Amino acid sequence: xxESSLASLGATIVVASSSDENxxxxxxxxxxxxxxxxxxGMFPQEFIIRFSEPxxxxxxxxxxxxxxxxxxxKNTSQSASQFESVTEKEFQQTDGHLQSNxxxxxxxxxxxxxxxxxxxxxxxxxxxxxxVQNEHS
Amino acid sequence: MVKLRAKCLLVGxxxxxxxxxxxxxxxxxxxFQKNYSMTTGVDLMMKCVQIPETSDSVELxxxxxxxxxxxxEACEKMWGEVxxxxxxxxxxxxxxxxxxxxxxxxxxxxxRGTRLPGVLVGNKTDLSTRREVQASVAQEWxxxxxxxxxxxxxxxxxxxxxPILALATxxxxxxxxHRETIQNLSPG
Numbered sequence: 001x002x003e004s005s006l007a008s009l010g011a012t013i014v015v016a017s018s019s020d021e022n023x024x025x026x027x028x029x030x031x032x033x034x035x036x037x038x039x040x041g042m043f044p045q046e047f048i049i050r051f052s053e054p055x056x057x058x059x060x061x062x063x064x065x066x067x068x069x070x071x072x073x074k075n076t077s078q079s080a081s082q083f084e085s086v087t088e089k090e091f092q093q094t095d096g097h098l099q100s101n102x103x104x105x106x107x108x109x110x111x112x113x114x115x116x117x118x119x120x121x122x123x124x125x126x127x128x129x130x131x132v133q134n135e136h137s
Numbered sequence: 138m139v140k141l142r143a144k145c146l147l148v149g150x151x152x153x154x155x156x157x158x159x160x161x162x163x164x165x166x167x168x169f170q171k172n173y174s175m176t177t178g179v180d181l182m183m184k185c186v187q188i189p190e191t192s193d194s195v196e197l198x199x200x201x202x203x204x205x206x207x208x209x210e211a212c213e214k215m216w217g218e219v220x221x222x223x224x225x226x227x228x229x230x231x232x233x234x235x236x237x238x239x240x241x242x243x244x245x246x247x248x249r250g251t252r253l254p255g256v257l258v259g260n261k262t263d264l265s266t267r268r269e270v271q272a273s274v275a276q277e278w279x280x281x282x283x284x285x286x287x288x289x290x291x292x293x294x295x296x297x298x299x300p301i302l303a304l305a306t307x308x309x310x311x312x313x314x315h316r317e318t319i320q321n322l323s324p325g
Contacts, residue, residue, distance in 0.1 A: 020139035023316075033324045038316060041142035041220060041308070042198070065319055097323045122251060123143075123220055124315045 003061070003133050005031025010052035011132075014080050014112075017045045028127050033063050033098060036128040039117065045125065046116040048080050058107045059133040062115070064099045066125040067091045069118045072103065074110035083114050093121045098128055138192040143308045145197050146216055148240050149225035150233040151175065151204035154260040157291035158225060159201045162301045166294045176203045179215045186305035195305040197221070209243070219248055221304050222255030224284065226275075229267040234259075234275065241282055254307035255284050256300045262290040 006012075006029035016025035018040040025047055027035035039045040054076060062070065069090050073083035086108065091099050117125055147155050156176050160168050163182045180201040187194050200219075202212045224240055226233040237257065244253065257279040259270060272288060279286035285307070287300045 020316075022139070036319060038319065040139055040312065041195075042144055043218060063324070065322060100324075119218070122315065123311060124319075126319045 003131055005029065005129070005131055006049060007031060009055065009132070009134070011049050013047050014050045015046070015048040017047065023126075028130050031129060031131065033128040036065075036126040038126040039120070039124050041123065043120055043125075044116050044118045045120075046114060047127070049113045049115070049130065050080065051111055051113075054109050054111050055132070055134050056107050056109050057105050057113070057132050057134050059102055059104045060113070061100065061102045061129075061131045061133075062127065063129040064091070064101075064125065064127045065094070066121045067099060067117050067127070068093075068121050068125075070101075070103075071116040071118055072105070073114040073116070074105075074108065075112050075114075076109060077111065080112050080114075083112070088118075139312075141193070141195045141308060141312055143195055143197055143220035143304075144218065145199045145221040145223055145304055146219045146244065147199055147201045147223045147225065148244065149204055149258075150227070150230070150236050150240075151206075153204065153225050153227040153230070153233050154291050155204060155225050156180065156201055158223075158258065158260060158289065158297060158300075159199055161289075161291050161294065161297040162197075162199065166297050169292055169294065175205065176201055177205070177208055178203060179212050184301065186301060188306060188309045189302075191309075193309060195308050197301065197305060199223070213243070213247060216247060219244070219253065221308055222253050222284070223258060223300060223304060224255065225258045225260055226270070228259045228261050228270050228288065229264040231269040234270045234278075237278070252311070254304070254311055256303050256307075257282070257284040257286050258300050259286070259288045260291060262288050262295060263293045 013025040071088040
């Protein structure tokens, strides 16, 4: 099993519900926790990751700040629609450092992952990195 | 460039002019509702405000919540997560000003510790001969509550854009502050 940054897997963000040109959603996939995508007010907030080919994902790790509750959905189609629910998790609040949460996805195959931040610990939340553990094929 | 989104809660006693102000905000000061129709639930209004000297803007989702005491509890269930507060009283009613502290308590309890920037608005400056609340008193109380004070007349279309601009600017500053905090975080 290997852990990979999303960019190295050829994954891209195709939808993001907030946009600050200084903190674009590409900052989620670049593998660098110093860069981030930030929500710009109100919840829920979401983004959708597209993989270049169907990928078996055993877990995702999310580095974030002020995220309270996260839902993960996936699909196996070519378009970013018709998602099925996979799992959800309540994150612990952190002070002065990032939240880092590993979430098991039971090796399910997916072409898109949809991450929905349903609530936050403050007005704004940020996501610094999402990396996936995938079965080596 | 960034477009921010904020939910602004509009509260205060019944008949102080919350809905009239909300219509003024929404119509850029062209529409004053002449007939009084009490808001019995929660009305939603969207207004996009450009932040001066930037290319940034704030979309304000204004939640106009009924002021009538017997309706407040039911309305509070629809407030949801609030980002900003616009608390309104009637300058010709001492009672509506006194009740502002009750409104403040209710809103604070609802927000459970999240910082809430906001404005206090003394409405109906047009009723100058019937004024019961002095600007200096209202100003002082607003400051003690961390609110910015503005006086308006929805009827005479006076100064109605000031509170809305103050709200948007406050939210914009809050965003910048959070951005800086996040930039200085250490890895988990």
